[in-house]
Each structure stands twice: as structure tokens, then as C-alpha cells.
Amino acid sequence: MNELAITVIGHDRPGIVADVAEALAGLGANLTDSTMTRLRGHFAMTLVCTGPDAAAVENALAPLAADGRLLASVLSVVADRAEATPGEPHQVAVYxxxxxxxxxxxxRVLASAGANVTDLTTRLAGQLYVLIAEVDLPAGAAEDLSGRLAEVGRGLDVEVTLRRVDPDVL
Structure with a gap:
């Protein structure tokens, strides 16, 4: 079974998610992981699916990009079946x-502490900048990292907090 990474980006409009999902379902592709968002009037989707080869998916998505308002790309990837190193889930917030x-x-501070960023979102609301990141930290790294993040925050004149979160229950 092929594993594919797919990105779709372009001017937002109603129905993009439905169009992409229908095209993939029509090929027998199974969406395994996805994230989708609207960024200042632009739609961005990244997903991983299993199913047909990359060329078939590219052909199925081509009509969606025909008017030039969307760009779709498909990349064959190797399935990552290795167990991830467990980390302690934390949230970083910057205001x-x-x-x-x-x-x-x-x-950079997170990377130097061995943190794995698993999700990151930023928003600009007027002059207020907000960054929320979910990170997995190596065991025992939080205390030192909290101080280093506070130091970076002072240098940037922003508030940076780090807090442990409970893992999601699906």
C-alpha cells in the first residue's frame, strides 16, 4: 500500500475539503492524518493517506487546481512505523x-532542549502576536527549559509560558 503526503493551498472558498476528500475517496485512498486551516483568506491542507500511487492522486486532484486558485502537490513517503520516543507533553504560549x-x-530554544514540536499555530490580531505550540519534551527538561524560554521572552519583550498538559484521550 502506498503512503502519500498531500498538500493543497490556495485562495479559500467553501467546498475545498469536500472536493479533495471526495477525489481521494473515489480512488480508494484512506486519510490517516490531516490538518487544515484558513490563513488570512488562504486555505492550507496537509494530509497523509494510503492508497493508490502518487500519479493517480495527482490526476484526480488536477481538476481542482485547473483554475489556478489552488495548488496541489503529492509526494510518496515511506511509512514511519517506528515507535516515537515518548516525551512529556507540554504547551508553549507566547503573547x-x-x-x-x-x-x-x-x-531554537525548544530544539536545543530536544523538544519535538508536534503542532504550532500563530496568529496576528492587530498588534498582538500569539503563538501556541504543542511540544514533547525529554523527561526532566521542563524546569530548565522554562527558564530559558522566559529569558528569550524578556529579550523579545513577549510573555512566554510553558505548562505540562495531559495527553489527549481519543
Whole structure:
């Protein structure tokens, strides 16, 4: 069975998700992981599915991009069946005035602590910049990391918090 990574991006309109999902279902592709969002009037979708080969999926999605308002890409990927190293789930939140380099500085500190960013969202509301990230931390890393993030926050004049979260129950 083929595993594919698919991205769809372009001008937002009602029905994009339905159009993509129907095209994939029509090929017998099973959506296993996905994330979709609207970013300042633009739609962005990333998903992983199993099913037909990449060429068949590209052909099925081509009509959706024919008017030039959407771009769809398909990439064959190797299934990652290895067990992920368990980490301690945490949330990082950043609030403050918008400034260049917030994401770069915060994620660099996270990476240097061995944190794996599993989800990250940013929003600009007027002059307020908000970053929310879900991260898996190595055992025992939170205390030191919290201080390092606070230091970065002071340098950027933003508030940075780190808190442990309970794992999601599906």
C-alpha cells in the first residue's frame, strides 16, 4: 500500500475539503492524518493517506487546481512505523507585540532542549502576536527549559509560558 503526503493551498472558498476528500475517496485512498486551516483568506491542507500511487492522486486532484486558485502537490513517503520516543507533553504560549524573529527564537530554544514540536499555530490580531505550540519534551527538561524560554521572552519583550498538559484521550 502506498503512503502519500498531500498538500493543497490556495485562495479559500467553501467546498475545498469536500472536493479533495471526495477525489481521494473515489480512488480508494484512506486519510490517516490531516490538518487544515484558513490563513488570512488562504486555505492550507496537509494530509497523509494510503492508497493508490502518487500519479493517480495527482490526476484526480488536477481538476481542482485547473483554475489556478489552488495548488496541489503529492509526494510518496515511506511509512514511519517506528515507535516515537515518548516525551512529556507540554504547551508553549507566547503573547506580545508583533516583532521579527519570535518563532525562530522560541523554536531554537525548544530544539536545543530536544523538544519535538508536534503542532504550532500563530496568529496576528492587530498588534498582538500569539503563538501556541504543542511540544514533547525529554523527561526532566521542563524546569530548565522554562527558564530559558522566559529569558528569550524578556529579550523579545513577549510573555512566554510553558505548562505540562495531559495527553489527549481519543
Amino acid at each position: 506580545g507585540a508583533d516583532r521579527l524573529g519570535i518563532v525562530a527564537a522560541v523554536t
